[in-house]
Amino acid sequence: MGYQHSMICHTDGIHPIAPVKWRGLDGLVGVYWDAEGACGAGAYYLSPDPRIVIFFNDVSSHIRMSNRQFGFGAQERPLTRAIYVPAGTPMWTKFTASHRFSHLDLHLHEDRLLRYLIPSVGASVARSIVRRPVEVQEVGPIETLARMIVEEVENPTRHAVYAESLVGSVATALLDIPEGAGERVPGGGVTQAQMNRLLSAFDARPGLRMSVAEMAETAGLSESWFSTAFRQTTGKTPLQWQLARRIERAQALLNGTVLSVADVAAKLGFSDQAHLTKVFRQFTGETPAAWRRAQRF
Secondary structure, eight states: OOOOOOOEEEEEEEEESSOOEEEEETTEEEEEEEEEEEEEEEEEEEOSSOEEEEESSOOTTTEEEESSTTOTTTTOEEOOSEEEEOTTOOEEEEESSOEEEEEEEEEEOHHHHHHHHHHHHOHHHHHHHTTSOEEESOOTHHHHHHHHHHHHHHSOOSOHHHHHHHHHHHHHHHSOOOTTTTOOOTTSOOOHHHHHHHHHHHHTSGGGOOOHHHHHHHHTSOHHHHHHHHHHHHSSOHHHHHHHHHHHHHHHHHHHSOOOHHHHHHHTTOSSHHHHHHHHHHHHSSOHHHHHHHHTO
């Protein structure tokens, strides 16, 4: 059974003037409406999933919207040509004049939307993006893409992946993706800003330990891309880099405190003194105790 969207929808004075067309795809549903609303008509919408709505004619001078039930007045604003409504965000509309309109509704499972974004911007940034509403009046190429989707909704002629890729293009064109999100440097490495965020997050962790997924999220990259980019930048895998940082911290503690080797091992998340000794010898060629004695002469 594929994805089925669910939305609470109450309308008053709005009616379709042509049969509604829809098509279910992988993790999303496209619905095309041709409808008309009377002066004073209104509607209420609430969906547990994110939603993209693209109008094929200007509705801003005829329809007002608000995200509060009694928000018309101070909270109302014109309904724009394209909007992104995050999951769980209520929306009310009100017609100030009779108006015929057509629009494409794209109901997306949030996981599906994240799959469009995460490879380019990383999981943390992607989750932030899908929580931010977007309202755009100048639709530009978004309308062209939307009309191509409507063609596939009304009369499918190609494999579903074609329509799904069009939806992905609409989503990435419309959503509020910050400048520099998931930024990459020439050659595919990790930027200095991303490394600085990693260092800050890593050094603040007890035991100086982070999973690769956590490191990728901190850098704002997908896990698969991060591992490759990180090695290109540092010459080490993320876990090799972590071990090197932990050994550097162990050296600082051995040289600057009176902590025992066992205490240093516990403080830095090693399983025991023997574990620290083994790794320390791999990096320095000496045991922690021998290295400490050498520093004091």
